[in-house]
Amino acid sequence: MRRPARLALxxxxxxxxxxxxxxxxxxxxxxGAGGVGKVAFLMPDLASTRYERYDAPLFRKRMxxxxxxxxxxxxxxxxxxxxxxxxxxxxxAQGAKVIVLDPVDSDSASTIVQTAHSQGVKVIAYDRPVSKxxxxxxxxxxxxxxGESIGSSLVGxxxxxxxxxxxxxxxxxxxxxxxGLIKKGIHKAVDDSEFDLLAEYDTADWSPEKAQQxxxxxxxxxxxxxxxxxxxxxxxxxxxxxxxxxxxxxxPPVTGNDAELAAxxxxxxxxxxxxxxxxxxTVAEAAAEAAHQLMEGETPKADSTLFDTPSQLFEPTxxxxxxxKEVVFGPGGVLKAEDxxxxxxADGCRRLGVG
Numbered sequence: 001m002r003r004p005a006r007l008a009l010x011x012x013x014x015x016x017x018x019x020x021x022x023x024x025x026x027x028x029x030x031x032g033a034g035g036v037g038k039v040a041f042l043m044p045d046l047a048s049t050r051y052e053r054y055d056a057p058l059f060r061k062r063m064x065x066x067x068x069x070x071x072x073x074x075x076x077x078x079x080x081x082x083x084x085x086x087x088x089x090x091x092x093a094q095g096a097k098v099i100v101l102d103p104v105d106s107d108s109a110s111t112i113v114q115t116a117h118s119q120g121v122k123v124i125a126y127d128r129p130v131s132k133x134x135x136x137x138x139x140x141x142x143x144x145x146x147g148e149s150i151g152s153s154l155v156g157x158x159x160x161x162x163x164x165x166x167x168x169x170x171x172x173x174x175x176x177x178x179x180g181l182i183k184k185g186i187h188k189a190v191d192d193s194e195f196d197l198l199a200e201y202d203t204a205d206w207s208p209e210k211a212q213q214x215x216x217x218x219x220x221x222x223x224x225x226x227x228x229x230x231x232x233x234x235x236x237x238x239x240x241x242x243x244x245x246x247x248x249x250x251x252p253p254v255t256g257n258d259a260e261l262a263a264x265x266x267x268x269x270x271x272x273x274x275x276x277x278x279x280x281x282t283v284a285e286a287a288a289e290a291a292h293q294l295m296e297g298e299t300p301k302a303d304s305t306l307f308d309t310p311s312q313l314f315e316p317t318x319x320x321x322x323x324x325k326e327v328v329f330g331p332g333g334v335l336k337a338e339d340x341x342x343x344x345x346a347d348g349c350r351r352l353g354v355g
Contacts, residue, residue, distance in 0.1 A: 037098075037295045038071045039063060040091035044104045044128070044176075045079040047206050047235055050258055050280060051102075052076070054334055055127075058284035059100070066292040079205040081105040081175070088112045092121055098291045100124045106131040106177035122294040126287050128178035129307045137300050138311040139287045141278045143178045146316045147185025150255040151230050153274050153318045155193045157253055158228050165227035167193075168218050169200035170211050170240055172232040177307070179206070182232045182257070190230060198222050203236050211239030212246070219247045228253040234263035234275055241271050259319055264328055264340055267321055268348040277317040277327045280334060286312055325354050 041059050043051040060072050073091050077084035081104040088099055092115070099116055101123055103109035110133030113123045125135040154167070167190055172179025179202075190197055199222075201214045215229065229252060231237035237256035244251040253273035256263045266272035290300035290312070302310035319327050328335055341349035349355045 037067060037069070038073060038091075038094060038096045039291045039295065040073045040075070040088065040096040040099045040101075041126075042084060042087055042091070042099060042101050043074075043076045044084065044102045045205065046076060047079065047208065048233070048258060049260055049262075053261075054280040055102075055284050058281050059288050062285040062288035063291065066288060067295070070292075070295070077104050079104055081108050084109070085112060088116065092116065092119055096121060098122045098124065098294050100126050100287050100291055101130070101135070102126040103128050103130055103176075105175040107175065109133075122291075124287055124290050124294070125307075125309060127283065128176055129309065129311075131177040131307050134308040136294060136309075137290050137302070138306055138309040138313075139283050139290060140178065140311070140313055141276075141283065141316045142313045143181035144185040144188075146257055146276050146278075147182035147232070148188045149185070149316060149318050150232075150257060150274060150276060151186040151189025153320065154228050154230050154253055154255050155189055155195065157273060157320075158195060159193075163195075163227040163252075165225045166196035166198035166222070168198055168215060168222075168226055168229045168240070170215065170229060170231040170236045171200060171202045172236065173204055173206050174202040175204075176206070179232060186230050186232070195227055198226065203232075203239075206233060206235055208235040208239035208242075211236040212243045215240045215243035216247060219243060219249055226252055228255075228273070230255045231257075233257040234260040234272075237272055237275075238262060238266065241266065259328060259335070261335055261340060264319075264324065264335060265342075265345050267319070267324055268340070268345050268352060268354070270321075270348070274318055274320045277319045277333075278314075279332050281332065282314055286314075321352060325352055329354055 056074050063072050075087040084104045109130045113130055113133040113135055116123050123135040125138040127140050171183045203211045229240045231240050234256035237254050240254050241251055256275035259275045259277045263275045293300045304311045337355040341355040
């Protein structure tokens with residue numbers, strides 16, 4: 001098959017707003033030898049809505065249940081690696097004994113780990129690994145499996161429908177090691193398929209706008225030849241869909257990942273083909289439990305090792321229209337039908353039996 005030279009967009013977008021708060025404690029547990037413990041929960045960006053909507057609240061809730069006197073320091077770096085370093089330093093200065101870190105830049109985050117370890121602070125890599133300096137623990141979904149799952153799902157659908165043409169591949173940020181794993185998984189699914197890989201793109205900061213700009217250019221270049229788009233997350237998938245609509249071209253099947261509210265609505269409307277359900281409650285609670293164990297001097301239980309780090313990896317689930325009701329709105333789902341099935345999507349929800 002034909003393989004293009006990979007295109008990488010350089011340059012990190014400028015600084016954004018710092019979102020931070022310290023949360024009140026919850027229920028049982030001593031919170032460490034001193035009776036009170038602080039844990040920092042440092043998230044990478046605001047481009048994805050999941051961190052503010054789900055990860056942070058779910059982590060706080062579980063941490064509070066484990067440790068009544070523990071304090072959670074939450075901050076979001078808004079895609080700024082330097083700002084995230086400052087946030088980590090600030091958290092340690094405030095007395096954080098454990099840092100749960102979803103890195104903006106998987107390589108440069110090694111400095112955060114090194115600084116933390118020099119001060120006796122433990123680090124849990126969350127969702128994205130730290131690639132050059134082993135953290136104390138890593139909690140995530142299997143990102144390579146995510147890439148392979150969305151790619152295989154797309155290829156299978158294209159084969160089933162007799163689609164003709166090739167595939168565009170919209171990867172995540174080149175500074176995110178998890179994006180690299182997703183990219184690797186996508187290639188496993190796409191490279192040996194009957195569909196040529198027309199072009200691929202590494203999307204700086206996972207920016208939907210950057211993805212949209214690139215896909216718009218590919219629509220012009222490969223007019224009538226694009227059978228589908230495998231996008232690494234819902235944001236870049238949404239950008240791809242916007243590019244086709246802006247070009248007044250029929251939207252081909254487009255993938256996603258994260259099962260964000262907007263992506264679920266796009267699936268209901270028929271604009272997006274799939275996404276990945278990663279019950280954030282699962283990883284957020286696992287991270288809280290690991291953080292509490294480390295605060296108590298215990299060792300969290302790992303089921304694998306990734307980037308030389310003891311890891312707990314969970315399996316993802318592909319979501320399409322066929323299983324959306326069961327997976328997204330079933331037990332453990334974080335979305336509510338009344339939030340998803342607004343007036344614009346009411347008819348689509350009824351057809352799928354949602355709401």
